[in-house]
Amino acid sequence: MALETFHPSEPLTLGVELELQLVNTHDYDLAPYAEDMLRLMRKHKLPGSVVPEITSSMIEISTGICHSPQQVREELGQIRDALVQSADKLNIAVVGGGTHPFQQWHERRIYDKPRFKEISALYGYLSKQFTIFGQHVHVGCPDADSALLMLHRMSRYIPHFIALSASSPFVQGHDTAFDSARLNSIYAFPLSGRAPFVLQWSEFGKFFDKMTRTGVVNSMKDFYWDIRPKPEFGTIEIRVFDTPLSVEHATALAAYVQALAAWFLADEPFMPAEDDYLVYNYNRFQACRFGLDAIYVDPARGEHMSLKDHLLTTLEQVRPHVQAPGAADALKKLSERVHQGHNDARWLREVQAKEQFLGEVSRQASLRFRATPQTT
Template identity: 30%
Template sequence: MTKLEFTANARPTVGIEIELGLLDNQTFALASECDSLIAHLETEPLGCVKPELMQSCVELNSDVSQTIADARGDLEAKLRVVQHAADQLGLRLWWGATHPFSHWKDQVVTATPRYQGLVDLLQEMARRLITFGLHVHVGVDSGDKAVMICDRIMQHLPTLLALTCSSPFWESRDTGLQSQRSKIMEGLPTAGLPPLMRNWSEYTWLVNHMVDTGFIHTIREIWWDVRPHHKFGTVEVRMCDMPGNLDDVCAMAALIQCLVQQLSNEIDEGTYQFDCHPMMVRQNKWRASRYGTNAALVNGYNYEVQPVRQIASRLVERLEEIATELRCTSELRHVLEIAAAPTWAERQRELASTLGSSAAMVDRLSSESAVEG
């Protein structure tokens, strides 16, 4: 069996990945132009601007950063370069987890062996992946700890989803959900909530088993809502919809970084491995995808039903000391503003109704989300 070496991190470094849609500047529909956009970059940040499965999506990655402020500065610089190239090509960037009216059948698959192979393997389930998310990596110091944190952070994942819901529409219809993206992702055989694992050995066995039995070809075909990343030495949280601007992205990254560090500290100090029943997490994830910050989630410890806004407020209060240590206090406190405001899904619905069309809504929000400079 293949041995997976975990690249340990001495500090809780942070890396932010954002997936943005590419829009035609006239119709505001998705445009399959990622390769053209990357080719047009005047100063390409090497390896940090990438195509995704579909050509209508571009991925931007921050450098490995010590603080959220560092990651934000890095992302802002890259976004300016990408926005400039997009402007020259008649394109815009879409900050939302699904597009309201473009159809998946019209999207072009990126022409690489890996992505073509995924479509061949997953068929329509791959072609429907016209979704955009936020992924946050936080460094940890061992593989065993990474697996333990993935287990313990699961109870918080529905709250992260509720705070970022931004995908109410799908192919010109209102789904009634606030996060259609999370439901589309669950259609993949290795996506959604991860199985419970006790240590790095068990995780390694599971990955090798899936490869050896032909269920996956490589570890890169595991798309759980949270997963260990052995090469980066991180816990990667993949639950979130794509927030509607960079302020919200950085606030959610701060919340995730602080949560991972708190759980890491608890493991070092010695705590009982509390088992939150997977069905309870699935139930809360459904509630979050349906109602966003209006959801009431079941507390895994006392089984009380609590409003998301109350949960978020208590989380921020509990994590403030860690945020001070990690120098992300202002970003963490912005989570309170996110929780108090309408979700991006609700804003999309309201704007589409007020402006009279989804295209006008996309026009407005894509303009407002652009970074300055």
């Protein structure tokens, strides 16, 4: 199979996908209600889409093509409100977060869809362990070569995205000591990690041809990279975010991606290099393990600094390029979170420390998702 033609898109447009948990309202464990939710959601006229995910206790929502964080917030809010109404009818709840805190993977059911069945047949138990929940952000690129350049520039900021979105400290009833344990599950897949360092689409096409000739790759969907090009959309897709606990925070993360992309296109602040990836896995691990308290190693200079400091410096660097409606407010909220050292993983741990019951953590997270005033 040949690599798809890259279809240019309007630069800096956004698309956001959120994978969400469906839980019962008895003990707040995952519940296999995706099919019922999809049936009810079809009655709503909404932007974007609502689709199943690999197991039947998951659902994925996505915006349409958005031009601003404000539009992302409005579209996600509309879909969120319809999800909450539908869930109430089924006596279940919808929850954000990168992992469910105490579900048991062996109890999950693979959703009845051919691609999911193929994945299950290939990957065995890993498919059910893939009951993890992420946010994906697409950003529009003017042409194929620009997309690859954007991808490799954006890779330096993967630790930012992980630490800001981290919301998966608990797995199978235990505190993992990671802020984002979700990404450890993704690394179990053989085609995860990072894209090869090529900056021309013609060279990427040669790589893709070699991979398809091996028989292990049929399409771009087979790559579980942290960032991958999406030629059919004319975007790059950033995939390391844990699903946030609220659509407001999901919007702020998308605003940060758009601001970085605007900075790259306007100023071309640096040229990426293969050597950037010498510290990539270390920086990635630090962000997964320690969140906003991580150490960041600058790929160009080898300098060690706090991830917080690097984040705050970058937020200042992109500020002149923040023009889209809703962007300035979103980045201000991110900056406040960084100053406080407070991500969703910390909030989840604080609730567990107070309640000593993970079911209550999940219940309160469901209220946070539906924007109940006392929990936002």
